[in-house]
Amino acid sequence: MALALTIVALVALTAIAWRFLGAYMVAVYQTRVHFLGFVERPIYRLIGTSPDREQTWKRYATSLLVFSGVFLLVDYLIFRIQGSLPLNPQHLGAVPPALSWNTAVSFVTNTNWQNYAGETTMSYFSQMGALMVQQFVSAAVGIAVAIALVRGFARKGSTTIGNFWVDTVRGCLYVLFPIAFVFGIVFVGQGAVQTLAGPAHVKDVLNGVTQVIALGPVGFMEAIKQLGTNGGGFFNANGAHPFENPTGLTNLLSMVLILCIPVALTYVFGKMVGALRQGVAVLAAMTLIFGAWTAFTAYAEHQGNPAVAAAGITHQPTGNMEGKEVRFGDTQSALYDVTSTQTSTGSVDGSNDSYTPIGGFGLLTGMMLGEVSPGGVGSGLYTILLFAIIAVFIGGLMIGRTPEYLGKKIQAREVKLAGFGILVMPITVLVLAGIAVSIHAGRAGALNGGPHGFSEILYAFTSQANNNGSAFAGLTGNHAFYNVTGGIAMLMGRFAIIVPTLALAGALAAKNLVPVSAGTFRTDNTMFVGLLIGAILIVGGLTFFPAVALGPIVEQLSRGKFFGLALPHLAGLVHWRLLLP
Amino acid sequence: MLTYVRRSLLLALVLIALLGFAYGFAGTGVAQAFFSYQANGSIGRNGSAIIGQNWNGYSTTKILDPQWFHGRPDPDNPLVANGKPGGSGPANLGPRSRVLLADVKALVKAWHAVGVQPTEDLVTTSGSGLDPDITPQDALAQIPMVARATGISPARLRALVSKETQGPQLGFLGSSIVNVLQLNEALAKLR
Numbered sequence: 001m002a003l004a005l006t007i008v009a010l011v012a013l014t015a016i017a018w019r020f021l022g023a024y025m026v027a028v029y030q031t032r033v034h035f036l037g038f039v040e041r042p043i044y045r046l047i048g049t050s051p052d053r054e055q056t057w058k059r060y061a062t063s064l065l066v067f068s069g070v071f072l073l074v075d076y077l078i079f080r081i082q083g084s085l086p087l088n089p090q091h092l093g094a095v096p097p098a099l100s101w102n103t104a105v106s107f108v109t110n111t112n113w114q115n116y117a118g119e120t121t122m123s124y125f126s127q128m129g130a131l132m133v134q135q136f137v138s139a140a141v142g143i144a145v146a147i148a149l150v151r152g153f154a155r156k157g158s159t160t161i162g163n164f165w166v167d168t169v170r171g172c173l174y175v176l177f178p179i180a181f182v183f184g185i186v187f188v189g190q191g192a193v194q195t196l197a198g199p200a201h202v203k204d205v206l207n208g209v210t211q212v213i214a215l216g217p218v219g220f221m222e223a224i225k226q227l228g229t230n231g232g233g234f235f236n237a238n239g240a241h242p243f244e245n246p247t248g249l250t251n252l253l254s255m256v257l258i259l260c261i262p263v264a265l266t267y268v269f270g271k272m273v274g275a276l277r278q279g280v281a282v283l284a285a286m287t288l289i290f291g292a293w294t295a296f297t298a299y300a301e302h303q304g305n306p307a308v309a310a311a312g313i314t315h316q317p318t319g320n321m322e323g324k325e326v327r328f329g330d331t332q333s334a335l336y337d338v339t340s341t342q343t344s345t346g347s348v349d350g351s352n353d354s355y356t357p358i359g360g361f362g363l364l365t366g367m368m369l370g371e372v373s374p375g376g377v378g379s380g381l382y383t384i385l386l387f388a389i390i391a392v393f394i395g396g397l398m399i400g401r402t403p404e405y406l407g408k409k410i411q412a413r414e415v416k417l418a419g420f421g422i423l424v425m426p427i428t429v430l431v432l433a434g435i436a437v438s439i440h441a442g443r444a445g446a447l448n449g450g451p452h453g454f455s456e457i458l459y460a461f462t463s464q465a466n467n468n469g470s471a472f473a474g475l476t477g478n479h480a481f482y483n484v485t486g487g488i489a490m491l492m493g494r495f496a497i498i499v500p501t502l503a504l505a506g507a508l509a510a511k512n513l514v515p516v517s518a519g520t521f522r523t524d525n526t527m528f529v530g531l532l533i534g535a536i537l538i539v540g541g542l543t544f545f546p547a548v549a550l551g552p553i554v555e556q557l558s559r560g561k562f563f564g565l566a567l568p569h570l571a572g573l574v575h576w577r578l579l580l581p
Numbered sequence: 582m583l584t585y586v587r588r589s590l591l592l593a594l595v596l597i598a599l600l601g602f603a604y605g606f607a608g609t610g611v612a613q614a615f616f617s618y619q620a621n622g623s624i625g626r627n628g629s630a631i632i633g634q635n636w637n638g639y640s641t642t643k644i645l646d647p648q649w650f651h652g653r654p655d656p657d658n659p660l661v662a663n664g665k666p667g668g669s670g671p672a673n674l675g676p677r678s679r680v681l682l683a684d685v686k687a688l689v690k691a692w693h694a695v696g697v698q699p700t701e702d703l704v705t706t707s708g709s710g711l712d713p714d715i716t717p718q719d720a721l722a723q724i725p726m727v728a729r730a731t732g733i734s735p736a737r738l739r740a741l742v743s744k745e746t747q748g749p750q751l752g753f754l755g756s757s758i759v760n761v762l763q764l765n766e767a768l769a770k771l772r
Contacts, residue, residue: 005753043595047588063585070589074597119669133601165592172600184608185615191632194612194620204629206649206765213630214669215622220608237669240708242632243622248755306676308701311685318716318756322681322705323671326653326714329756333708350708351671354681452675474673555677562679 003298003331010255010335017260018283022267028174029147029167029268036173043169054160057506060148061499063164064141068108068495071137075104075130079122088123089198095121102483107134109494110142110376112225112232112346112469113486115478119214119235124196131232132221136180139228139261140171142344142378145498146265149382152505153406154272156512161505175261180227183257184220191246192219218243222250226257229376231346231469239336239349240325251328251349255339262286262343262374265381273406277524282384285532289373290342297362298334301355307562320359323351334359337470341366344376346469353448353456353472357556360472364459365548367466369540370425376467382501384532389418389504391528391535395521405523407513414507421500426543428465428492432485433458433547441481443566447474450563455551460486465493629762632713644695648730650723650768652761653702653712654688672706695726714758717746733771741767 027033031051034040044050055063078085079100083093095103099115106113107130116122122131144167151161188194193215203210218234222244225232235241245251263283270279301324304316319330328336333350340347341363352363366373372384389405393415396403403410436442436457445460446453456472463470464486471477477486514520522528612620623631644651674681685704692699702719720742728735745764749755 002749002753002756009753039599043592046595047591048584049588063588066582066585067589067592070586071593074590074593117670128605129597129601132605133597136600136604137596165588169592172596177600177604181604181608185611188608188612188616188620191619191623193622194609194616195622196609197621200622200624200630202624202628202630204762205627206629206762206769213622217605217609219612219620220605224604235669235709237671237709237711240671241669242709242711242713246619246632248750252754304701305681305705307674307678307681308685308705310682311689311704313685313689313699313701313704316701317718318701320676321702321707322674322676323708325708325712326702326716326719327712327755327758332755348708351673353673353675354671356676360676447673448675448678450675450677452677455675472673473670474675555675558677562677562682563675564679 002329003335006252006332006335007294009252010259013256014259014263017256018263018267021260022264022271025175025264025268026271028170031166031170033174040169040173044166047165049163049165051163051166053163055163056159057148057161057502057509060161060164061502064145064498064502065495067164067168068141071134072104072108075107075134076100078126078130079103082123082126085123085125087125087128087196090123092121092123095126098480098483099478102487104130105487105490106469107131107230107232108138109467109490110138110228110230110344110379111464111467111490111494112230113464113471113477113490114232114469115483115486117236118233119216124216127221127234128217132224135221135224135228135230135232136172136176137168139176139230139377140168142376143171143175143261143265144168144378145501146378146381147268149385149501149505150269150272152508153408154274155509158509161502161509176224176227180220180224183223183227183253186253187222187250188219190250191242192222192250193243194219215243223257225347226254226345227261229258229262229343229345231340233347239347240351245349248327248332251332251336254347254349255336258339258343258345259374261377262380265378266374269381275406275524278406281524281529282381282388282532283374284529285536286372286374286380286384288529288533289369289536290338293342293362293366293373294335294338297338297359298331300358300362301330301334303356305354305356310562320354320356323354325350337363338366341468341470342371342373342375344371344379344467344469346463348470351473352459352470353474357552360455361548361552361556363470364455364462364552365540365544367462367468368544368548369536370422371466371468372536379467379497383421383497384536386418386421386501387535387539388523388532389414390422390539391532392521392523394535395528395531399521401519401521404514404520407516408508408511409514414504417500417504417507421497421504422539424496425465425493428489429458429461430543430547432465432489433461436461436481436485441479445476445479445482446566447476448563449566451551451554451558452563453566455555458547458551461489464489467493625762627766631760631762644691644726647695647726649765650715650720650727650761651703652715653705653707655706655710669709669711671708671710696729697723697726713762714760717742717757717759720759720764727768731768731772737771741771
């Protein structure tokens with residue numbers, strides 16, 4: 001019941017965002033909003049550009065790649081010299097090179113995969129000046145790419161697709177900054193911490209226990225972490241930590257923040273191509289996938305934990321609570337983690353690694369579908385539009401006509417670019433996971449043994465190549481092997497999809513419109529929604545079924561069996577619980 | 582190409598100043614001005630944090646201090662206090678892990694030794710390792726233990742638990758919870 005009401009609230013708030021944030025974003029990207037002009041104009045003057053200087057797709061892509069590369073180096077530098085920078089009350093030293101590389105890539109690509117424990121590795125300077133900044137910037141870059149692609153559909157006979165610098169700056173200033181600031185205040189009001197002072201030392205008068213409590217500028221980072229579908233938390237425990245996600249209300253608002261921009265972008269899409277129904281069709285496909293995955297994941301988690309049942313507690317009315325927080329409960333935790341893995345967020349409010357086999361399957365496969373339901377900020381829309389092109393192509397083959405989408409003829413070049421963009425992710429995941437399980441350095445990272453250890457490795461590459469950032473966190477990622485291969489996966493999953501997407505935008509913008517006729521294949525009806533979902537499920541299913549069968553599916557089928565740790569002698573060093581008699 | 586690099590570097594520096602520090606400092610200012618209690622860690626009058634601190638007394642093999650209500654088990658050693666903040670986080674053991682099974686069995690045994698029939702929350706670790714809450718059922722399950730150790734009647738303890746129970750926010754967000762620290766503070770007043 002509580003879950004049903006939470007879903008109703010989530011749907012209602014997201015619907016409001018779809019309508020109003022969507023309309024506002026259309027105005028922002030058509031440069032009709034100017035209230036922050038006094039900040040915006042000096043920036044353009046400084047970097048020497050202006051909104052009326054439009055770029056071809058090649059210049060747009062070059063700007064994006066150089067900007068991301070330069071920012072990656074700046075962030076790397078900040079991590080390396082954080083010991084000499086201010087805002088470091090804990091006197092944390094430099095972050096090691098491989099970890100700095102992995103982390104800089106992770107935040108520039110909107111992944112926020114975290115091989116470090118935030119509160120014991122990163123100074124406040126690094127958290128604010130590098131990590132939090134990227135949570136704005138990488139999100140704005142993602143939205144810019146989606147907008148550029150939508151312009152490609154909306155324009156005809158045009159050589160340009162917008163100005164990268166202007167799109168990025170406007171996304172940061174007009175969309176992300178104000179919303180994040182307002183919700184930052186709400187998060188702090190609910191109990192998230194926000195201070196520049198160092199950790200607190202507390203001594204409890206009741207039981208005499210002293211503890212050191214990590215604090216920091218958390219609440220406002222939390223708002224942008226969710227809004228930009230970034231997911232990288234201040235603390236190691238991420239959204240499970242009471243200082244990041246203090247209450248049931250912040251848990252709901254986190255989900256609303258995660259979903260609002262990806263969902264609103266379908267409104268932007270519909271409006272900018274001049275037919276809102278086109279955006280609604282895409283949104284319907286997203287919603288149906290999201291709903292199905294939420295249903296079976298939440299159901300699986302409510303069935304309880306097999307190990308707890310085997311230990312004698314067979315009646316588990318609160319569900320699988322291993323790795324979950326009492327204030328959220330089993331199903332609302334599952335809703336949050338599904339939201340986070342169906343977008344490119346990857347924040348967690350519990351331990352994904354301790355989900356039931358089918359619950360974990362839900363989280364893993366949510367990412368494997370390419371994160372299109374509704375996906376990350378920008379990346380969700382541009383990825384599902386790649387699938388839409390494949391869907392109209394298949395539809396066209398079936399009825400024997402040259403496929404069209406939104407009045408644009410879809411020809412060999414467009415289908416090739418879309419196919420390439422879609423296949424980059426599965427190839428990256430399967431090749432890297434295959435290498436990892438074949439060599440010792442890869443296998444040594446897993447904590448859990450048996451099929452679950454394989455799931456940890458598969459999940460890691462799926463998450464990074466989808467720029468998600470959540471983990472089956474038993475995996476020890478902070479080793480040279482995972483730092484380097486993970487960095488490659490994140491770069492591929494981001495830029496090897498963005499470049500063909502922008503090329504596609506350029507190709508589409510140059511085309512003229514084909515007039516609608518009786519023979520036009522409609523892309524705003526139920527038939528098309530079904531075809532689109534079918535394309536997404538078939539591509540995801542065919543590429544990943546064998547791998548998933550070896551992980552969560554085997555685990556589910558091995559009833560009554562329990563598995564030891566992957567490498568007990570190593571894990572024993574970090575796990576006191578192995579000292580149990 | 583040089584133009585791209587110069588532009589990128591300039592924009593990066595501007596955005597770091599604006600989105601990292603202006604946003605972060607302004608946010609901290611607002612937070613400290615209006616919500617200074619929450620922003621500094623919700624630290625109560627007796628020096629404990631209502632949230633963000635774990636409140637339990639488990640050793641690896643037994644329940645310590647049966648005179649208090651206990652929160653959920655900590656995946657790390659519960660008494661980390663060597664001057665550095667301990668990292669937060671879950672145990673990350675899979676649902677079919679033999680280690681998880683052994684842990685849960687040990688915890689069940691430890692609870693049985695103090696006369697408690699544990700609920701699932703009391704034998705599993707949380708997502709943060711710092712879960713400040715338990716469900717009302719988790720608190721009620723511990724009443725036989727607390728009653729025996731303190732001499733307070735089970736009926737009074739039940740009344741205490743129901744008084745300290747907070748329903749879900751707005752009636753549906755999250756679960757019914759009892760904050761373990763607040764429950765123990767109320768218990769201390771009863772004694």
